Amino acid sequence: MSDQEDKREVLVENPFHTARFKPVRKGKKPPKLIAVVHQSGCTGCEVCIAGCPVDSIELVPGPESANPAFRQTVEIDLARCIGCQNCSQDCPWETITMYQHNDSFVAWGHETLKSELYVSQESLDKVMSDANVELSPEAEQKEEA
Numbered sequence: 807m808s809d810q811e812d813k814r815e816v817l818v819e820n821p822f823h824t825a826r827f828k829p830v831r832k833g834k835k836p837p838k839l840i841a842v843v844h845q846s847g848c849t850g851c852e853v854c855i856a857g858c859p860v861d862s863i864e865l866v867p868g869p870e871s872a873n874p875a876f877r878q879t880v881e882i883d884l885a886r887c888i889g890c891q892n893c894s895q896d897c898p899w900e901t902i903t904m905y906q907h908n909d910s911f912v913a914w915g916h917e918t919l920k921s922e923l924y925v926s927q928e929s930l931d932k933v934m935s936d937a938n939v940e941l942s943p944e945a946e947q948k949e950e951a
C-alpha cells in the first residue's frame with residue numbers, strides 16, 4: 807500500500823433513509839439485471855416510481871430545501887431492485903438502463919450523481935454528530951462485518 811492518502815470516497819448505507827424500513831429483496835440469488843438511472847437525463851417526473859413492483863425507486867429532492875420538488879430526481883436502490891425492467895421501459899426520457907448485475911455497481915457510481923440511499927462516511931458522521939446520536943453496537947458490528 808502506498809504512503810499516499812487514499813482520497814476515494816467511501817459510501818455507506820444511509821441508516822436514516824425511510825427505504826431502510828421497506829422489506830428486503832427475497833431470494834438467495836440476485837437478479838441478472840439491475841436498473842440504474844442516469845440522473846443527468848432525469849426530469850424527476852416520477853413515472854418510473856409508479857410502475858416499480860417492489861418500491862425500490864426513491865426521490866432525491868432538489869437543491870432548494872424550500873421547494874424540494876424543483877429539480878428533483880430519482881435513484882434506484884440496487885439492493886432491492888428485482889430487474890423487472892418496468893422502469894426502463896416506462897421512462898419517457900429513456901434515462902434508465904438495465905445492467906448486468908455485476909456491472910450495475912460501477913454504472914451506479916457513474917450515473918447516480920446524487921444519492922440519499924448511500925452517503926459518504928464523512929457526511930454520515932457529520933449528520934450523527936449534529937444530531938448527537940450514535941449507531942447501536944449491533945449496527946456498528948454489522949458495518950464492520
Ligand code: SF4
Nearest residue numbers: 858887888890891893
Ligand atoms: S427494474 Fe423493476 S424492480 Fe428494478 S427499479 Fe425498475 S421497476 Fe423497480
Ligand code: SF4
Nearest residue numbers: 848849851852854897
Ligand atoms: S421516469 Fe425517467 S425521467 Fe421520470 S423520474 Fe423516472 S428516471 Fe426520471
